Amino acid sequence: MAEELKVIVFALGQEEYGIEVDKVRTIERIQPITRVPKAPSFIKGVINLRGVVIPVIDLRGRFGLEETVTTENSRIIIVAANELEVGFIVDSANDVIDIDAESIDSPPEVVGGIKAKYLHGIAKIGEKRLLVMLNLSEVLNRKEIMQLEQLEV
Amino acid sequence: MDMNAYLSMFIDESNDHLQALNENLLKLEGDPNDISIVQVIFRSAHTLKGMSATMGFEDLASLTHEMENVLDLVRNSKLSMDSFIFDTLFKGLDALEAMVQDVVEGGTGKADVSAINAALQSIVKGDYKNKSAGEAASAASGTADAVTGNSGGGLLDIFQHSVLKQSIEAGNQVYYIQVTLRESCVLKAARAYMVFDILENNGEVIKSEPSVQDLEQEKFDRSFVVFMISATQAEVLKSQIEGVSEIELADVVLLDAESLQLYAPTAEARVQPAAPSPSAPASREVAKKETTEAKAQASAGAVAVNRTIRVDIDRLDSLMNLFSELLIDRVRLEQLSSEIKRSDLIETVEHMARVSTDLQDLVLKLRMVPVESVFNRFPRMVRDIAKQLDKKIDLIVTGAETELDRTVIEEIGDPLVHLLRNSLDHGVETPADRIAAGKSETGTVHLRAYHSGNHVFIEVEDDGNGIDGAKVSRIAVKNGVLTEEEAKRLTEEQMQMLIFAAGFSTADKISDISGRGVGLDVVKSKITSLGGHVTIRSKQGQGTVFSIQLPLTLSIISAMLIKMGDEKYAIPLSSIVETGIVQRDQIATIHGNQMIEFRGSVIPVVSLGRVLNVPGYREEDETENEIVVIRKGDKLAALIVDSFIGQSEIVLKSLGKYLPSIKSISGATILGDGQVALIIDPNAFIK
Numbered sequence: 049m050a051e052e053l054k055v056i057v058f059a060l061g062q063e064e065y066g067i068e069v070d071k072v073r074t075i076e077r078i079q080p081i082t083r084v085p086k087a088p089s090f091i092k093g094v095i096n097l098r099g100v101v102i103p104v105i106d107l108r109g110r111f112g113l114e115e116t117v118t119t120e121n122s123r124i125i126i127v128a129a130n131e132l133e134v135g136f137i138v139d140s141a142n143d144v145i146d147i148d149a150e151s152i153d154s155p156p157e158v159v160g161g162i163k164a165k166y167l168h169g170i171a172k173i174g175e176k177r178l179l180v181m182l183n184l185s186e187v188l189n190r191k192e193i194m195q196l197e198q199l200e201v
Numbered sequence: 202m203d204m205n206a207y208l209s210m211f212i213d214e215s216n217d218h219l220q221a222l223n224e225n226l227l228k229l230e231g232d233p234n235d236i237s238i239v240q241v242i243f244r245s246a247h248t249l250k251g252m253s254a255t256m257g258f259e260d261l262a263s264l265t266h267e268m269e270n271v272l273d274l275v276r277n278s279k280l281s282m283d284s285f286i287f288d289t290l291f292k293g294l295d296a297l298e299a300m301v302q303d304v305v306e307g308g309t310g311k312a313d314v315s316a317i318n319a320a321l322q323s324i325v326k327g328d329y330k331n332k333s334a335g336e337a338a339s340a341a342s343g344t345a346d347a348v349t350g351n352s353g354g355g356l357l358d359i360f361q362h363s364v365l366k367q368s369i370e371a372g373n374q375v376y377y378i379q380v381t382l383r384e385s386c387v388l389k390a391a392r393a394y395m396v397f398d399i400l401e402n403n404g405e406v407i408k409s410e411p412s413v414q415d416l417e418q419e420k421f422d423r424s425f426v427v428f429m430i431s432a433t434q435a436e437v438l439k440s441q442i443e444g445v446s447e448i449e450l451a452d453v454v455l456l457d458a459e460s461l462q463l464y465a466p467t468a469e470a471r472v473q474p475a476a477p478s479p480s481a482p483a484s485r486e487v488a489k490k491e492t493t494e495a496k497a498q499a500s501a502g503a504v505a506v507n508r509t510i511r512v513d514i515d516r517l518d519s520l521m522n523l524f525s526e527l528l529i530d531r532v533r534l535e536q537l538s539s540e541i542k543r544s545d546l547i548e549t550v551e552h553m554a555r556v557s558t559d560l561q562d563l564v565l566k567l568r569m570v571p572v573e574s575v576f577n578r579f580p581r582m583v584r585d586i587a588k589q590l591d592k593k594i595d596l597i598v599t600g601a602e603t604e605l606d607r608t609v610i611e612e613i614g615d616p617l618v619h620l621l622r623n624s625l626d627h628g629v630e631t632p633a634d635r636i637a638a639g640k641s642e643t644g645t646v647h648l649r650a651y652h653s654g655n656h657v658f659i660e661v662e663d664d665g666n667g668i669d670g671a672k673v674s675r676i677a678v679k680n681g682v683l684t685e686e687e688a689k690r691l692t693e694e695q696m697q698m699l700i701f702a703a704g705f706s707t708a709d710k711i712s713d714i715s716g717r718g719v720g721l722d723v724v725k726s727k728i729t730s731l732g733g734h735v736t737i738r739s740k741q742g743q744g745t746v747f748s749i750q751l752p753l754t755l756s757i758i759s760a761m762l763i764k765m766g767d768e769k770y771a772i773p774l775s776s777i778v779e780t781g782i783v784q785r786d787q788i789a790t791i792h793g794n795q796m797i798e799f800r801g802s803v804i805p806v807v808s809l810g811r812v813l814n815v816p817g818y819r820e821e822d823e824t825e826n827e828i829v830v831i832r833k834g835d836k837l838a839a840l841i842v843d844s845f846i847g848q849s850e851i852v853l854k855s856l857g858k859y860l861p862s863i864k865s866i867s868g869a870t871i872l873g874d875g876q877v878a879l880i881i882d883p884n885a886f887i888k
Contacts, residue, residue, distance in 0.1 A: 080876050082768070082869070082876060082877040082878065082879065083768060084856070084860065084863065084866070084879065085812075085813040085814050085815075085863065085865075085866065085879075086813075086814065086863050086864075086865075087860060087861070087863065091860065093877075094856060094857075094860075094869055094877045094879075095877060096871045096875055096876065096877045099525075099526055099529070099871065100854070101854045101855065101856060101857060101869045101871070101877055102857060103856065103857050103859045103860050131858065132857070132858050132859045133857060133859075134857075134859050188859065
């Protein structure tokens with residue numbers, strides 16, 4: 049029996065993505081976001097999550113996809129990794145499934161325009177469903193923000 | 202009677218005593234003939250020894266014991282202090298501190314103290330000057346150990362005995378107390394505990410037989426014996442102990458040097474606990490005569506007791522966090538009640554607001570700690586460094602009672618160490634140079650703290666050589682900190698500030714005190730991260746003042762809330778000079794910079810909307826602009842804002858680790874409506 053992974057499934061455009069459930073703290077509805085000046089454009093701002101200020105990033109923007117307006121289905125997934133707490137804006141989040149750790153294949157070079165380094169692998173569920181597993185530590189890599197950072201007043 | 206219950210008390214008190222020892226030794230070094238200081242030191246050392254022996258930290262006890270022997274000779278004028286004795290005592294203190302630290306970290310407090318012990322013993326014998334001391338002393342200590350090991354016939358071991366003996370010699374009252382429980386007693390351990398409770402309130406228990414652990418586990422018959430030092434009168438003790446229920450008899454006997462000898466480790470016959478001490482009746486009579494005197498002493502002592510408790514820091518922190526939550530709700534309630542407009546609701550909310558303001562003051566005060574806790578390690582440090590550098594330096598500390606938030610206190614130590622070292626190494630000149638410059642041979646370094654408005658200032662001032670701005674900027678150019686062009690435009694003050702630049706050092710020689718070029722830039726960034734800033738005032742040839750300005754607290758501040766388009770921001774009230782309105786045509790453009798005239802001087806205008814890229818707001822569209830005049834040091838600037846919301850107490854929150862640090866934004870806060878507002882860092886707008 050192979051190791052089972054519990055993952056939260058969310059959608060960005062047509063693709064479905066997965067994050068290990070133990071990295072996810074909560075899933076919130078879209079709420080007012082305070083813009084942070086001079087932050088990279090994919091950082092939408094900060095929210096108040098029960099008294100803690102948490103930055104929120106638009107995953108579409110982070111992956112260089114076209115950004116869309118949020119809808120009724122949009123969610124903020126709060127993840128915690130590398131001692132960081134960050135919210136991801138996603139188009140929808142509606143499923144928790146178990147996947148077989150062995151069914152994760154290493155990702156092809158480009159998936160839906162997203163660089164492979166942000167991906168941990170592709171999990172095949174059933175016959176047709178493909179789930180893109182995120183490489184959280186790379187998505188949250190701060191070095192890139194630093195490079196993107198626009199300096200000076 | 203678990204020893205662990207006393208461990209934290211032991212640690213706190215030993216630290217207090219070590220601090221006192223350190224301070225007084227330094228004082229004594231300044232005035233070696235003042236026997237009254239020796240007395241104070243002796244008492245501290247003595248208490249420390251007693252405590253360590255009771256807690257079973259034998260290395261601690263043996264080292265303090267040896268130090269005490271030396272001090273005893275000094276205080277009886279049989280020995281005069283010299284630098285060897287001072288250094289040895291200081292070394293002993295360092296070892297004690299290390300041992301206590303080990304205990305703090307959960308260790309056993311054991312350490313090899315034989316070298317220092319030997320040195321101390323050689324001082325006592327007076328043969329330290331002819332160097333052969335080492336072996337002789339260690340041999341002596343070996344025999345002493347053997348003696349302790351072989352005996353064991355007596356009730357007291359060698360330390361306990363000497364503790365008691367010395368307290369008798371010092372004029373304290375030492376009691377031998379035998380407590381007998383009633384035969385019917387069921388909760389023997391509990392009764393023993395109650396007795397100990399009383400005893401410890403009255404003085405210091407040196408020894409109990411059976412041991413405290415055995416008593417706790419009811420491993421005793423009906424009676425137990427305690428040796429203690431107490432200022433309380435024998436009768437009083439007796440009646441207090443007998444006041445505990447199920448106690449049949451408490452036999453309290455005052456011991457003198459002779460009767461104590463009976464319990465000494467070398468005593469051949471073990472004294473039967475049941476047989477009353479022969480000298481008891483006599484001592485009791487003496488005790489009676491002293492009744493009035495003792496009572497007077499006791500009542501005086503009771504008044505002096507400070508009513509404080511020690512509280513776990515984590516609890517204070519969580520109290521603070523909970524209060525922050527409450528404050529956010531309060532602001533929300535105020536907002537709701539002003540919308541609903543029901544007078545009884547408004548009244549209630551207003552009352553709550555008043556109470557919470559008082560509560561806030563109180564909570565913040567709880568977290569305030571005198572800077573003394575940081576300052577008190579500096580005299581010793583300065584002494585050591587001055588010795589190492591062969592300089593003569595007086596450190597004058599003032600305002601140590603000034604209080605600061607605990608978080609600031611924890612962080613401020615290292616920057617101050619750096620600044621002091623810098624002043625000692627680079628500031629104060631060598632005695633020869635000082636005399637040549639027509640100054641007194643001994644340099645003076647002032648360390649002072651004081652309140653001013655919403656800030657606390659800490660200053661390090663030396664009367665040394667001052668900072669040579671030109672030299673500083675030359676080196677900065679050489680080290681690539683800035684270009685020659687840039688250097689030419691700097692004022693003297695700006696040149697001096699260059700010493701805070703990263704990778705900078707003016708020392709011609711690199712020493713291990715300072716001068717590695719790290720340090721001062723670390724100082725600056727640390728202080729900035731605490732929300733404060735450093736300035737330098739220096740006059741060449743006359744000295745330098747480093748002045749650190751720190752906020753009183755890091756967690757709750759008063760702020761002005763402003764609106765920029767749809768966005769809200771907070772500006773700390775502490776940097777606001779005033780608010781006002783200017784006509785668009787009053788804003789002049791000078792050299793491409795916008796300026797306005799403000800109370801007789803011309804100050805720069807900063808367009809906050811443009812700096813923060815605020816969407817949907819253009820100040821040019823208005824004929825009048827609201828401005829907030831801010832201050833950094835003595836420089837002013839005006840920020841153009843959209844509109845004012847009002848003043849509010851805000852709770853500082855960090856933006857989290859993910860976001861890169863953003864110039865002009867110092868943090869975030871949560872407003873009454875639950876939304877996040879960013880806090881503007883006024884210092885970023887004034888260069």
